[in-house]
Amino acid sequence: MTDLIKIAVDAMGGDNSPNKIIEGIILNHKLNKNIFYKIFGDQNKINNLINNKISKDYFEIIHTVDVVKSTDSPLEGAKRGKNTSMWLAVNSVKKKEADIVVSAGNTGALLVISKLNLKMIENIDKPALSALWPNKKGMSVVLDLGANIECSSKNLLDFSIMGASLYTSLYPNEKPNVGLLNIGSEEIKGNEIIKETYQILNDKTSANYNFSGYIEGNHLMDGNINVIVSDGFTGNVALKTAEGTANFITGELKKAMTGSLIGKISSLLNISNLNKFKKRLDPRLYNGAIFIGLRLTSCKKSRWY
Amino acid sequence: MTDLIKIAVDAMGGDNSPNKIIEGIILNHKLNKNIFYKIFGDQNKINNLINNKISKDYFEIIHTVDVVKSTDSPLEGAKRGKNTSMWLAVNSVKKKEADIVVSAGNTGALLVISKLNLKMIENIDKPALSALWPNKKGMSVVLDLGANIECSSKNLLDFSIMGASLYTSLYPNEKPNVGLLNIGSEEIKGNEIIKETYQILNDKTSANYNFSGYIEGNHLMDGNINVIVSDGFTGNVALKTAEGTANFITGELKKAMTGSLIGKISSLLNISNLNKFKKRLDPRLYNGAIFIGLRLTSCKKSRWY
Numbered sequence: 001m002t003d004l005i006k007i008a009v010d011a012m013g014g015d016n017s018p019n020k021i022i023e024g025i026i027l028n029h030k031l032n033k034n035i036f037y038k039i040f041g042d043q044n045k046i047n048n049l050i051n052n053k054i055s056k057d058y059f060e061i062i063h064t065v066d067v068v069k070s071t072d073s074p075l076e077g078a079k080r081g082k083n084t085s086m087w088l089a090v091n092s093v094k095k096k097e098a099d100i101v102v103s104a105g106n107t108g109a110l111l112v113i114s115k116l117n118l119k120m121i122e123n124i125d126k127p128a129l130s131a132l133w134p135n136k137k138g139m140s141v142v143l144d145l146g147a148n149i150e151c152s153s154k155n156l157l158d159f160s161i162m163g164a165s166l167y168t169s170l171y172p173n174e175k176p177n178v179g180l181l182n183i184g185s186e187e188i189k190g191n192e193i194i195k196e197t198y199q200i201l202n203d204k205t206s207a208n209y210n211f212s213g214y215i216e217g218n219h220l221m222d223g224n225i226n227v228i229v230s231d232g233f234t235g236n237v238a239l240k241t242a243e244g245t246a247n248f249i250t251g252e253l254k255k256a257m258t259g260s261l262i263g264k265i266s267s268l269l270n271i272s273n274l275n276k277f278k279k280r281l282d283p284r285l286y287n288g289a290i291f292i293g294l295r296l297t298s299c300k301k302s303r304w305y
Numbered sequence: 306m307t308d309l310i311k312i313a314v315d316a317m318g319g320d321n322s323p324n325k326i327i328e329g330i331i332l333n334h335k336l337n338k339n340i341f342y343k344i345f346g347d348q349n350k351i352n353n354l355i356n357n358k359i360s361k362d363y364f365e366i367i368h369t370v371d372v373v374k375s376t377d378s379p380l381e382g383a384k385r386g387k388n389t390s391m392w393l394a395v396n397s398v399k400k401k402e403a404d405i406v407v408s409a410g411n412t413g414a415l416l417v418i419s420k421l422n423l424k425m426i427e428n429i430d431k432p433a434l435s436a437l438w439p440n441k442k443g444m445s446v447v448l449d450l451g452a453n454i455e456c457s458s459k460n461l462l463d464f465s466i467m468g469a470s471l472y473t474s475l476y477p478n479e480k481p482n483v484g485l486l487n488i489g490s491e492e493i494k495g496n497e498i499i500k501e502t503y504q505i506l507n508d509k510t511s512a513n514y515n516f517s518g519y520i521e522g523n524h525l526m527d528g529n530i531n532v533i534v535s536d537g538f539t540g541n542v543a544l545k546t547a548e549g550t551a552n553f554i555t556g557e558l559k560k561a562m563t564g565s566l567i568g569k570i571s572s573l574l575n576i577s578n579l580n581k582f583k584k585r586l587d588p589r590l591y592n593g594a595i596f597i598g599l600r601l602t603s604c605k606k607s608r609w610y
Contacts, residue, residue, distance in 0.1 A: 073493045136553065146488055149496050183451055183541040188378045191454050191538065217545030221553035233496060234542050236488040240522030241543045245550040248441065248526035253558070 004036040004058075008098035011041030012067040012085040013105015018042065021104060022049035029054050038098050040064060040085040064088055068109045077109025078116060086110060090117045093296065111147050111291065118294045121162075126151075127293035128159045129232065130166060131239070137223030141167045141176075145289050146236035153196040156180065156229055160201060162292045163227035164209035175208070176226035179215035181234060189214065193231075217241075309341040309363075313403035316346030317372040317390040318410015323347065326409060327354035334359050343403050345369060345390040369393055373414045382414025383421060391415060395422045398601065416452050416596065423599045426467075431456070432598035433464045434537065435471060436544070442528030446472045446481075450594050451541035458501040461485065461534055465506060467597045468532035469514035480513070481531035484520035486539060494519065498536075522546075 009025060011018040018041050025037050036058055039046055043063035050059070066084040068077040081087065086105050092098040094117045103110050111127065120127065130143035141163045148155060160178045167176040180197060182190040187198065194214075201211040215225050217238060230238065314330060316323040323346050330342050341363055344351055348368035355364070371389040373382040386392065391410055397403040399422045408415050416432065425432065435448035446468045453460060465483045472481040485502060487495040492503065499519075506516040520530050522543055535543065 071491050071493070134553075136556065149488070181542060183454070183538055183545075186376050188376070217542045217547075218549035218552070220546060220549050222549075233488055234539060237486060237522045237539050238542050238546045240488075241525060241546045242522075242550040244523035244525050244527075245547040246554060247523070248439075249551060249554050251441065 004034055005100070006036045006038060006098040008038045008040065008089040008092040008101040010086045010089040010101070010103035010105055011039050011046055013103045013110075014070075015104075017104065018045055019049060022046060025059070026050065026053045029058060033058075036060075038062060038089070038092055040089045040092075041067075062088060062092075068106050068113075070106050072106055072109055074106070074108030074112045077106050078112040087113050087117075090114050094118060096296070107146055114291055114294055118296060121293055121295050124158045124162065124293045126155050126158070127291045128155075128162060129235075129289045130163060130292050131289040132170075133220065133228070133239070133242075135221040135223035139170075140220075140223070140226050140228055141170075142220075142228045142230070142235060142239065143292065144230060144232040144235050145239050146232045147291065148232040150233070151193065151231035153193050153200055156193070156197040156231070157200055158293070159229045160209070160211075160227065161206075163229060164206075166290075166292055167226050168208065171226075174226065175210060177212040177224065178209045178227040178229060179212045179225035181220075181228055181230035181238065182214035182216065185214050185216060187213075197229075309339055310405070311341045311343060311403040313343045313345065313394040313397045313406040315391045315394040315406070315408035315410055316344050316351055318408045318415075319375075320409075322409065323350055324354060327351060330364070331355070331358050334363060338363075341365075343367060343394070343397055345394045345397075346372075367393060367397075373411050373418075375411050377411055377414055379411075379413030379417040382411050383417040392418050392422075395419050399423060401601070412451055419596060419599055423601060426598055426600050429463045429467065429598045431460050431463070432596045433460075433467060434540075434594045435468060435597045436594040437475075438525065438533070438544075438547075440526040440528035444475075445525075445528070445531050445533055446475075447525075447533045447535070447540060447544065448597065449535060449537040449540050450544050451537045452596065453537040455538070456498065456536040458498050458505055461498070461502040461536070462505055463598070464534045465514070465516075465532065466511075468534060469511075471595075471597055472531050473513065476531075479531065480515060482517040482529065483514045483532040483534060484517045484530035486525075486533055486535035486543065487519035487521065490519050490521060492518075502534075 009021060011021045014020065025039070028035065039059055039061045041061070042065060043061050046061050064083050064085050066080060068080055068084050068086045072080070077086070082091070086103055086109060089101045089103060090113050093101045107129065114127065126148050128144035129147040130141055131145055132139045133142045143159050143163050144151070164176045164178055168174070178201070180194060180201070182194055184190070187195070198214065204211070209227065212225055215228060219225070220228060220238070220242070314326060316326045319325065330344065333340065344364055344366045346366070347370060348366050351366050369388050369390050371385060373385055373389050373391045377385070382391070387396070391408055391414060394406045394408060395418050398406045412434065419432065431453050433449035434452040435446055436450055437444045438447045448464050448468050449456070469481050469483055473479070483506070485499060485506070487499055489495070503519065514532065517530055520533060524530070525533060525543065525547070
């Protein structure tokens, strides 16, 4: 059992927890037998939910009743102390008892607690929340998606470097194109911080990525830009707006497809194509985001530069 | 002919001008015979494009060769002087020679030129770019969509009041719900300006609208919020991301629908439903935006309050 990947799970964070979290673990366990779950939260509730669906060889519960609430400010969340399910889960990575930590809870608190427990990669000031986003040609990396509401040009430069590294680790044979999310493609568009970042990235040559200038929201899914860089406020609004638009369209589509008898018959004929289509867009397949920029131990020379 | 609505058109602004602009006028003339077009731009080019498709009773051309470029900064655009097609078009509203001015050109320059020529509604500091956005239940008003990159809480309050007024003028029987675009629904989320605006709107009671708190990008199209308020940077990214997502999905859908013979046959059967669906989403039907907050003459007491 020592070869199992150890995932620390904050069972008490997120909507409808711990139910949804434990359901997720049970589902994941069905698909992957190489994972050991260290589950942090209310032992009784968790045991009832697991209900013997996972063998004891694959999980342990670390009991705690303290939780970070979704309404806590980041600092309030951290101040709830070292016995919250979130803190204990993050801390287990620090103590090398887990390889990864997963939480669906308060993002701001997770950021603060992670920064208090773990170290930053050298020369990186803030970790960024990053995720994969589908486009016409494949996937792109988008960051920051909400960890840092206000960002300096140095932060945006860091995000470019980290995003490119993440992309390259996923697609080793490609040199990624990095774009800055903005409201126009001309150099003069945007606020001062974005223009400053443009200058820095444009003057810098990197062996690891190409800087492609600005990218507007309507081109996010064209697939020409592999790494999309933004402050956390704008990135979060963009991500959620895309999600809302996708839900709206698929809802309207269903109405249109079943609006008449012919529609209903042809929908039946078309069901396999539509399922393929839905799979391609399903936000559940891409919805997880990772904090990039944190590391367990400090290192003399960062490999990101 | 004196009852015709007079529209001043900047024929030289926007991609592929004046061709697209004149095509638009010809199309509009086919559908509406109660409009007189005052067209500002290159007389020869415009005459060639109109090519006698509109009777001389319905248009005149005011010749100029000076144009604001899309790459101009707002101030550079204004500094091109009083003979640009954009300036002349806006100025014709000031001189009461036209009722409305339409331009597909440089938005920033249009804002500056409009502010130089026209007056602001009393107590409103900045005009906002506003548009209609489709949702599950109908349409909502969204502003600002790119005129003001950085906004104070006073600006966002103004946008709330103006957006509610625009909504009420379109749907007189409804008292609109106003929401602030943010990255979370809890009071503590967002940057300082948004939190400040929340407090102001929450403390204020208005006979003209209800303040519904924050709205996240994924709920923009639910239809519960009628007026969505944002700074111009975030609003522009949200609008364009929604447009990009809609294009991406309809593109993927076409691929999925024609991916197999069964798909092709059922697409044919389904064509009328799909056309209805496309019409419901077509950005061309909603894509125009209006500058709200400008007026021809000053007034002692604004009716917006």
